[in-house]
Amino acid sequence: MKCFYIFKDKSKNMKGKANLAPELGGQRKSDIPSSSRTAKSLPCPRSIPELYNVSEHNLQVFSFQELRKATTGFNRLLTIGEGGFGSVYKGTIRPANGQGDPIVVAIKKLNNHGLQGHKQWLAEVQFLRVVSHPNLVKLIGYCSVDGERGIQRLLVYEYMPNRSLEDHLFNRGLPNLPWRKRLEIILGAAEGLAYLHGGMEVQVIYRDFKSSNVLLDEDFKPKLSDFGLAREGPTGDRTHVSTAVLGTYGYAAPEYVETGHLTSQSDIWSFGVVLYEILTGRRTVERNRPAAEQKLLYWVKQFPVDSSRFSMIIDPRLRNEYSIKAARQIAKLADSCLNKNAKERPAMTQVVASLKQIIQDLEGGSTSTNKNIAESSQSSLFRRRQNKV
Template identity: 40%
Template sequence: MMRISTYQFLIRVLLPFCLVLTSLEFDPEDKYLIDCGSLDDTSVGDRVFLADSLNSSTLSTPEKIFLNASSNSIPSTYGKALYQTARIYNGTSRYPFTMKKKGRHWIRLYFFPFVNQYLNLSTSKFSVSAQNFTLLKDFQPSGAPTVKEYSLNMTDDILVLTFTPSTNSFAFLNALEVISLPNELIPSGAKTVDSNGENRNLERQALETVARINMGNETVPPQNDTLWRLWTSDSTYLASSALVVFVSNIGFVNYSSGRVSENIGPFSVYGTATKLNTVSDEGYMINATWLFHVDHGFDYFVRFHFCNILNPVPDNLYFNVFLNYEFAAKDLNLSTSGVPYYMDVVTRADSVDQLSVSIGPSSVLNTLPNGILNGLEIMKVSNSKDSLDASDAESQFKTTTSKSKVWVYVGSALGSSVIVIVLVLVFALLCRRRRRKHMVHSTLDQYAMTGVSTEEKEHSIESSIISQSKRGYRFPFAAVQVATDNFSESQLIGVGGFGKVYKGALSDGTKVAVKRGFPQSRQGVAEFKTEIEMLSQFRHRHLVSLIGYCDERNEMIIIYEYMENGTLKDHLYGSDQPKLNWRHRLQICIGSARGLHYLHTGSNKAIIHRDVKSANILLDENLMAKVADFGISKTGPEFDQTHVSTAVKGSFGYLDPEYLTTQQLTDKSDVYSFGVVMIEILCGRPVIDPSQPRERVNLVEWAIKCFSMGGMEKLVDPHIEGQAKPESLMKFKETALKCLADLGANRPPIGDVLWNLEAALQLQGSDQREGNEQSTNLYSETRVSTAQFSMGSVDDLAGVSMGRVFSQMVRAENAVDQSQKDTNI
């Protein structure tokens, strides 16, 4: 017992001192540390940031403007000296730095938008560039202190940082670092995670650190890292903490027998880990998953850190590593004990703002299910525009050099016989045109849209990817252009992963929402088809209705009924839309639950939405809720099955943890996501908010913790404080918690959720003090029994048959079309 205590003493007490000493070992050739706006040097650990006034020759700026934080501006959690002063830039300003060493350099920019009696720094808006790379564009810092870290491969003798305020605004900076890096730290290239596994060259690219994570539920401060890096605990990013255990065994780490140095990762990273919480059962296969927010349209460099610190050491430790649900490493062998190892890969975030990392059991014979991960680094790679800013994201599909070469060879081969080919094509086209004209004359009566030429109609018929039964919903492209004023930016009402959404009006005055997909999106084609097929199957007053679609000219356009009050999300946070009172929020929950209940029970097979979130719940002119966006919806399991096995899709923060780890989808996955929406409605804040203190970043985790400690008053949105009756609030909370159970079997069906929400509304009763008298009459059907939701009542619930509506539109468009023809005559 005494021997163990002594060992623990050495590890816990003496090791931190050793780690601090190791941080002195790396001495960069280029090292610029500046405390901006400060009149005195500032010590941070054993490093000294020079006063800005002593480096006036380094900075070229129109005016010298310093600002000090007031005593209560900086939260105690972030009470660091570097954030107490700032330099203000009221015009384009440049920092030139002389470079002694070629190669990779770090640029670290410190921002904290404090407020004092002179200025509120959160009102700033500016751009930052380094050499020809755009680091930030129209950046508006907000929330807690933050550090933006970038890496550039310097080939010039001078590095120039440029700060450019936006129009009628200003820029600011609290501190900065420019440091040369060890040669081995960042490679010249890395393998891509795809079927080709090609090497991606990174030499001329700039990198931005998105996440630097230490596994094992422990944060590693900069003082314990030779390169002064902050390694954040992985607990915030875990999809389910119940599936893992945290391990710490720093004494096992041995750098001497491997190729990894402490500059790659410190003892504190390789000596802690998160491992699968598995039992000794070869049939028990689960994955541990971490989720990270990223900007789509960029490549990402990802470094995995591994070290087998398990005690006792397993005979053979094999496991799989996944990145965005594709293999980053299959059957990785980590059987050697204590030797640090890292693996670099590159992936692309195409149409979603989420990157997932998973470890899972291997299928190698005679191995128990297991897996371990010690650390993770994610860095955004600059694009062809030399930009790292999200506003400069590129289309996700490019023509590669190798493909271009293939076409050159093919073109050369065909050149010798081009005349013969042209003659054959002309003959084939003549025959095809005769057949096409015959087909067109038999189908043109489906179209009666304004100003549509016969040629456009023919093209529309040929290019459709939608089944023949859905042709009645089809709008020609010219009609959509007229409805949206040729997709005018003044008509733009939203932008999402699929594309842009415009407000429009048909010739009869009907308001519509027009969603136009981004071109060349392979995933978009599948979502486009799925949404049209789904929406054309069902009608319900709490599901957004399909008006039509257009697939001419490779366009992917969907036309919906227009929802006057936008998204539920906009009424909860992040916009200037009016905030909802408690009764409105209850009624919106009830309406949304009714829409989901119809999806789950209104046909022979359940329809699983898969992307339930506040941004996909729309509100009409009476604030009635309608569920929208069915692009990734999925037909439920057969009668004799319990789930559908499918790749994980959904939105960051709303994903069912069981679905994430097993890839088994059920209607209870929608129930979990709906539970997250309920917490959003109660709290009035985003589900993931990095500006919050660490324990509050993940809204669901924080809410569950508060509920368990009886501190619900900390959660309730101030806009509804005092409005909700305690018994109504308690019923709502209990229902949300049941929805958020880790296992789907422990969650209620959506019909039970609906029943409980109606009970919460009844408990709320009628209360004129809520400040909106018409809220009591907003939903006349709020106490309809869930038993009424059957296929026989669809038209009643929808209020009016959309088939009749569409036929009226066609007749109206025909009348306009005929009128125009008469005028032309």
């Protein structure tokens, strides 16, 4: 049994018909270190493709016509998301048994990227059929058709009515997320990552953790989405996975960008970036700000967590309705996740434990409101002095 696999494109054999099930293939020998090919090591855990083949999660297979109808011809008015992958539409489908009311879903239609687009689509189908956790988005089904008009790759997910964490942090047209709710959302996201890193037979490296991939259901419960870049983690005596550098600028760990060496610690770095986003209400990169403030991680370094100026980085939309003690704890946790030495970053299980403790302390009623007001006043005074200068 081989320990490592990638998903092999079979599009040349599928022209003109829908695929009833995504196909798998073995990894090229050139992708496997010689030591892994020759050593007679201990039995390795099953791979994602192997787990996929024995998974009991049933996915619906949709025709392209069904999903066209579900979105009223992919009506632009039903667009709820866009990116390099393509567009996401709000749609309605019939229940699998054909009975009951229509179900509201999110339908992702990938651009015709050829092989790369197909690989990311296939990766999502494989991973989301295998994983199962309350903080991971549920995949309902898929569509794969190769015809004269090109390839069509679509995914059908459960619908998340409250959009994404990114929307609520940065879209001023949406209600502000209260401090406690921000912590609950990031805790749920951390639990999802912890499951990927250590809750299954195989480790999964998410590789694209960012606020826009943290979706929110009707109760603002977070679920990680978009597994097109996910990879299996290293096994045996391997310390990392070597891969092309993919992801989103501003969230990728520096060692991964420099070397292409991917580990679960790469996700930890990305998590640290999002922790600072929920603290500050700022994106990781904002080109419309002064040069010294454009890169979030560079800017926050000017306001050390134990300094009197720390409160200046707190999102103004939180006003004084937050715990300064908890804010400092979150910043310290973020700093540990952003350690330049990847080996010294905490594991996601440790991050989850820290977040639970911070939230538990909030329940004790220590909100430090008076101290918040005092520090807020100092910050306002400092800003006025800066403006005069």
